[in-house]
Amino acid sequence: MTDKIDKGPDDTPPSGSGASSAPFEAIKAIPVRHYGRWVSAVLVVVALGWLVFAFSQGDVIWATVGDKLFDPEVLKGLWRTILISVLSMLLGLVLGVLFAVMRLSKNPVTGAVAWLYIWFFRGTPVYVQLLMWFSLSLIFPVIDLGPIYKENTVELMTPFVVALLGLGLNEGAYMAEIVRAGIQSVDEGQTEASHALGMTGVKTMRRVVLPQAMRVIIPPTGNEFINLLKTSSLVSAVQYVDLLRATSNIGTTAGAIMEMYFVASIWYLALTSVFSVGQYYLERRYARGSLRNLPPTPLQRLRANLNMFRRTEVAR
Structure with a gap:
């Protein structure tokens, strides 16, 4: 009768025909060398250095750029750029929702009007x-709406109104x-269930369609x-004193x-x-519920990029 052998969790297997008495060696992980990354990084740094050197040798008074960066007139133009951009975007959102619903309507008249609106304003610069x-005053000297409103076009169409429209x-x-x-991305079953x-x-x-369509609309x-x-810089042509005009x-x-021009470019880069x-x-907020893992924040992405340069260590 043979004796039973008890093997603990840390014991090596008994020597025999199919077992080895030598312990397992720790695997030495060697990270893959991405030489292409380093070469491309060096080339990009050299190109940027050459660009900076070229501008530093140009006939540009950089002290003036720093002095005028926070000039009161520049800051006033900056505020007007933000104001006209935000108000124009709000107007565009309201009109966008309205004409999108009109175009999706089964009414042929509203659908045709929405199509003509989109066709004209997308097709002209x-x-x-x-x-x-x-x-506008060249063809309509007076805006006359009867008992509702009547005004000279020149007085009505100020640079701000022209830019906003x-x-x-x-x-x-x-x-x-x-x-x-975005509306068409929502399943039709949602609408049928609501009805x-x-x-x-x-x-x-x-309450049903637009909240779900926001994931497609926001980006x-x-x-x-x-x-x-950036397009708002064109309003300087109609005498509106925005950042570029100032x-x-x-x-x-x-x-x-x-x-x-460098001052204006710096502020446009800051705003964007x-x-x-x-x-x-x-976008990250509206992605909740549709993605298993939310995309990393800029800080998390920075930490991940810094960890790429650290050597991987394996416990022995």
Whole structure:
């Protein structure tokens, strides 16, 4: 009768025909060397260094750029740029939702009107639309709505109103297509279920369809706003004193035209960077429930990139 062998959790298996008496060796992990990354990084750094050196050797008075960066007139123009961009985007959102619903309507008249609106404002340049609104008094000297309203067109179409109409109406055409795509991304069963519960079409759109469509609408809307922020520089052509107009006026007066263009570029980069971060967190918020893992925040992404350069250590 053979004796039973008890083996503990830390005991090595008994020697025999199919077992080895030597302990297992720890695996030595050697990280893969990505030489292409280092070569591309060096090339990019060299190119950036050459670009900085080229501008530093140019005939640019950088002290003027620093002095005029927070000039009161520049800050006033910056505020007006933000104001006209935000108001134009709000107008574009309202018009976008309205015309998107009209285009999806089964009514052929409202659908045709929405299509014509989108066709015209998407098919003509923003600059031309601004000039048309600015020159409206040439064909309509007086805006006469009967007993409701009557005013001279020149007094009504101020540079602010022209900029708001030009940017807002143009943005509404693009937002209509974005909202329409978001609405069509929602399953039709959601609408049918809402109607089965007795909800009206307006209530279904407001409480069921649009909240789910926001996941599709938010990302391109953020891109449209950033694009609108840069496009707003065109309003200087209709005498609206925005950031570009303010810096151009100072540059012409002080004889520092190129320096003031750098000032305007710095502020535009700052604005787009701030709104890009806001767009990212807004997209992340509406992604909850649709993704298993939310995309990393900029801080988490920075930590992950820094960890790439650390050598992987394996416990022995």
